[in-house]
Amino acid sequence: MKDRSTALPELASRSLLSWWQQHGRSDPKQKPWMFRADGRWPAAEEGLDPYPIWVAEVMLQQTQLQVVLPYWQRWMQAFPRLEVLAAASEQQVLLLWQGLGYYSRARRLHATSRLLLAELQSHQRDVNAPTKFSHWPVDLEIWLALPGIGRSTAGGILSSAFNSPLAILDGNVRRVLARLHAHPEPPMRAQHQFWAWSESFIDAVPGLSRDLNQALMDLGATVCTPRRPACEVCPWDAQCAAYASGSPQQYPVKEAPRDIPFQVIGVGVVLNDAGEVLIDQRLNEGLLGGLWEFPGGKQESDEAITHTIRRELREELAIEVSVDDKLITVDHAYSHKKLRFEVHLCRWISGDPQPLASQQVRWVKPSDLANYPFPAANVRIIAALLERTA
Structure with missing residues (x-):
């Protein structure tokens, strides 16, 4: 028994x-x-x-x-x-x-x-x-x-x-x-x-x-x-x-909620005289490692977003750009943080783009962006760019 x-x-x-x-x-x-x-x-x-x-x-x-x-x-x-x-x-x-x-x-x-x-x-x-x-x-x-x-x-x-x-x-x-x-x-x-x-x-x-x-x-x-x-x-x-x-x-009993940090990211969609757009490939680390993205970075306190974009592109790619019209604002939430992407069209002025904080950089035609893997937030940026350049 x-x-x-x-x-x-x-x-x-x-x-x-x-x-x-x-x-x-x-x-x-x-x-x-x-x-x-x-x-x-x-x-x-x-x-x-x-x-x-x-x-x-x-x-x-x-x-x-x-x-x-x-x-x-x-x-x-x-x-x-x-x-x-x-x-x-x-x-x-x-x-x-x-x-x-x-x-x-x-x-x-x-x-x-x-x-x-x-x-x-x-x-x-x-x-x-x-x-x-x-x-x-x-x-x-x-x-x-x-x-x-x-x-x-x-x-x-x-x-x-x-x-x-x-x-x-x-x-x-x-x-x-x-x-x-x-x-x-x-x-x-x-x-x-x-x-x-x-x-x-x-x-x-x-x-x-x-x-x-x-x-x-x-x-x-x-x-x-x-x-x-x-x-x-x-x-x-x-x-x-x-x-x-x-x-x-x-049930299940949940962990005490944590404060989720919020960050604003300035993003530059950089175009050259040939109508090509500049993208860079992230390092193979973290959740988004290996993906391509439009360059940019975190906005510092009391910094205008146009200054953020110029600074980040200078620090990460060694290029100078003119920051022009806003293209789109994209809010995106991860499990550990919330981001707001302030995206501006930019005109490349000088400097040979260097992958100072990425694997590689590349000039591509906007119509070819679908051939590159991007994070989800960038998909809306691509759509806005294609609509603007159509």
Whole structure:
């Protein structure tokens, strides 16, 4: 006979699976990487190609499914196999990622593709032959050693592709577990406890980790939502401590809000006599590393924005410009700061542009800007420039 500590997680896991089989996200169009080529959900003993799953898992880090799906589809059209991604240039990768944010994910995904390809080809006689997913590593430690792969991402890849008995702990799962236990502090302060809870559901019903992880994510995404949880249709309403408290929306407990700094950035859209515009490529560091942008920088206190632009272009590019009409103002918020871009058209006067604070600089035709990956805020600047120069 099973003791109570073993039986409770098993009952909860089985009730979750029963709910998921009826109400889970079962449309292959929603998560195509989780289904076989014939549109069928894989049986426990069947494997899936890890490549599209890995791409999806990285894209889903800090980004919602409905946002990721069209990016994933375009990615798989451009880079349908690991070999194609590994052979691509970083600029091709960043251009396809443009607008998805957290661009370091794309750079790490690209770097990891080359590491994985070398590992897989080391086990093949013909290095030019397509890699087989049965040769992909199934050891958790190997995945954790790769760039951009944490414990939850690795668990998601291996449980999805190979049904490996590994738990996950993404935002949806954290929220579900925090409410189930009415945990009294922010989940990130109790990672060990949350991992133990997640693993207990996987361990309770051996051989179904793929299904259980998907069920936990679907429960969080469709029922146990952040603002208006649908507790009346939840399979765990009888066990949920947050529901019993009468205020499930108060969980997970949030960290105290931090003051978000606000900065004004002066941006110069510099045109030369040939009608070309000057852009520079950011250093490969930070969230936007490797992307192209229009040059500029932070406005100092009591400084006119036109002076900011002239000063920044002199310091970063060693050029002199005439700052002319305002082109556009763009407000953009990141998780850690809010920015206002004050953008002016500028006329290049003198100086050979030098990449003093960037990787490289380039004069390009405005019509060719679509060939370069830019941060999201710059897309509106490009649109305003094209409208002005049309």
